[in-house]
Amino acid sequence: MNIVIVDDHPLVRQGLTAVITVEGDMNLVGEASTGEEAVRLVAKVNPDVALIDLRLSEISGLEIIEKCKENAPVCKYIILTSSVAREDFQRARELGVDGYVLKEAFPEEVVTAIRLVYRGRKYYDPAMIDCMMSKDESEGHVEQLTPREMEVLVALGEGLCNKDIGKKLFITEYTVKKHVSQVLAKLELADRTQAALYAREKKITA
Numbered sequence: 484m485n486i487v488i489v490d491d492h493p494l495v496r497q498g499l500t501a502v503i504t505v506e507g508d509m510n511l512v513g514e515a516s517t518g519e520e521a522v523r524l525v526a527k528v529n530p531d532v533a534l535i536d537l538r539l540s541e542i543s544g545l546e547i548i549e550k551c552k553e554n555a556p557v558c559k560y561i562i563l564t565s566s567v568a569r570e571d572f573q574r575a576r577e578l579g580v581d582g583y584v585l586k587e588a589f590p591e592e593v594v595t596a597i598r599l600v601y602r603g604r605k606y607y608d609p610a611m612i613d614c615m616m617s618k619d620e621s622e623g624h625v626e627q628l629t630p631r632e633m634e635v636l637v638a639l640g641e642g643l644c645n646k647d648i649g650k651k652l653f654i655t656e657y658t659v660k661k662h663v664s665q666v667l668a669k670l671e672l673a674d675r676t677q678a679a680l681y682a683r684e685k686k687i688t689a
Contacts, residue, residue: 484531484601487513489521489547490563491539495586499534499563502590509597518542518550526554532601534584537564537571545578559600567611576676582606605642605679612680625687627669635662637689639675640682 486509488499496514503509512528515521518539525533533551535544548560561582562575575583581600584593585608596606628636631652638648645659652659663675672678681687 484508484597485510485512485528486532486534486597487511487515487521487524487528487530488534489515489524489539489544490534490536491516492536495536495563499593502593503597506594509594518547521547522550522554525551525558529555530558532559532561532581532597534561534563534597537562537566537575545574545580548578548580559603561596561600561606572607572611583611584608585610599642607680607683609683612683625670625685628666632662632666632669633687634689635659636666636670636678636682637687639663639666639678640687642679 486503488496488511490496490499493516496516500511500514503511512530513524515524516539518541521533521535533548535547537544539547544562544564548562551558551560559581561584562580563584563586564571565586567585572583582596582605584596584606587610588596588608592608596608599606625633625636634652635648638651643651645656645663648659649656663678666672666678667674670678670681672681
């Protein structure tokens, strides 16, 4: 897979380069240190995955992603940040970023994030999940869920969209939406992202 790095700190770019270039299935095709360079680079090479710093000196990484999506909508975007602020994560989620990785992550975590995102999954840093769950702990109980709703919750935790959940469980998208709504209501969660975080935090798997 082809990857680009966008960060205004040379040492961060060097560190990421060292992590990526030793992986046989990853190919670093470009680096950028400014928003303008990033937009040009992504439009030119159309990478599979772009690792973008949340806060560059002159622009937000989220603004860069917005601009890049116009020319490279198929590219997957991962935010790199030192921030565990809930507001930053929510803005990234609303924009539809594919991954959110803290800069304190271990190299193997960064590699895992890239591979999962490349395959069409979402990846949120475990430390970010802990932060989100501690700030917004659900009062609902998983025991309230039906067996089918549990299956849907597991799928949400895997980062699957409604269409893929339907295929996995052999049900229609409409039925999936109904189950998702029931899961959110019973667990008193605001949206499917919180449901995914809940499933991962509670280690709810098939």
